[in-house]
Amino acid sequence: MTSVDLRHGVAMAEMIQPGSSRTLSFDALCELATSDDFDWATDEQKETVIANIGTIIA
Structure with missing residues (x-):
């Protein structure tokens, strides 16, 4: 877990x-950033994250 994971987790959580x-x-925010398991997300939430992944990892 790094500060980058935390930053990405916060960005993803706020988009969702x-x-x-x-x-x-x-820990939950870092896990959100490093997990590729999005079973918890709705289809709309997944689409939001995918559409904005460039701004999340920038």
Whole structure:
């Protein structure tokens, strides 16, 4: 886990649900950034992340 993972996790969480990064733990945010398992996300949420992946990892 790195600060980059944290930053990416926050960006992903905020794209999926604005304000949600404040409710997640450090570990949850890092896991979000490094996981390729998006079973928890709706199709719309997955599309949002995929469409904005360039801004997330920039």
